[in-house]
Amino acid sequence: MTTIAELQKVVEIALNKENFVTEPEALYQPIEYVMSLGGKRIRPTMCLAGCYLFDDNFENALSAGLAVEVFHNFTLLHDDVMDNAEVRRNQPTVHIKWDENTAILSGDAMLIKAYQYLSKVDESVLKSVLDLFSQTAIEVCEGQQYDMEFESRTNVTVDEYLNMIRLKTAVLLAGSLKAGAIIGKANEKDATHLYEFGENIGLAFQLQDDFLDVYGDEKTFGKAIGGDIVANKKTFLLINALERASGSLMEELQEWVNIKSFNRDEKIEAVRNIYNQIGVDEIARKKMNDYFEKALTSLEKVNGKESMKEELREFAVKLIKRSR
Structure with missing residues (x-):
């Protein structure tokens, strides 16, 4: 029997094997830095779990899981710039360690890299996974926009708040599971x-x-x-x-x-x-x-x-x- 803890290790091993640094180093070193800061890797692990529910070959979902994790860290990098946050996981944020322009451009590259990982998904389900990922990504951006707007509003309702956290937080976890399920050929x-x-x-x-x-x-x-x-x-x-x-x-x-x-x-x-x-x-x-x-x-x-x-x-x- 495969466990979530075992899937988590698979994700961590795969990420450790990835070399994010190439030329120009000034663009890619911040990506390596962000990805090395750790985290629980919940979303890529859920992608593998979603696949394993329906197919023993959970490795088929690994590239999609890596795409989700790179995308998630891209959103954190850009959030830190927007929030002017100085620390992430007890380490200096990218715009503090380097500068704001570097953080923005390296974040852009991370988003593109996420789609490069996603393109490795089996062709039979690629369009379905790509459509889901793109819809999820735009929803995360919508959630961040609402969150920023709420800072200056005095009349935010409970329903508006719940929709904001659904978009900003919940849909990426949900999308990770569903992407894995699609790759596992679930109905x-x-x-x-x-x-x-x-x-x-x-x-x-x-x-x-x-x-x-x-x-x-x-x-x-x-x-x-x-x-x-x-x-x-x-x-x-x-x-x-x-x-x-x-x-x-x-x-x-x-x-x-x-x-x-x-x-x-x-x-x-x-x-x-x-x-x-x-x-x-x-x-x-x-x-x-x-x-x-x-x-x-x-x-x-x-x-x-x-x-x-x-x-x-x-x-x-x-x-x-x-x-x-």
């Missing part, structure tokens, strides 16, 4: 159910991320708690709080959102207390669990190897049940 119904599994898990994961930023354990969450509150980032929790607060609670929340000078810990504690009084924490838990249950329902409908379906169930649980 359209099974491939669609698998896509729905990935989409709903992606939504649940992002909502969990929002929740943990406020209520998580800093040691296990892996980053400082309260960063979204400090930055007034429009998360599921803040949007719900703004929609549901009234009277003195609304006044207090608006004060903390609008204040320019503040004590970091004091603001985090105050906003968290407002969330608790409104019950936003339970609203977030419920929504997250709803998406999780939808994901498992979709997975149950997939007619594939039971052993890999069980692996995907366990993967979903581990992904969502991170320490709180």
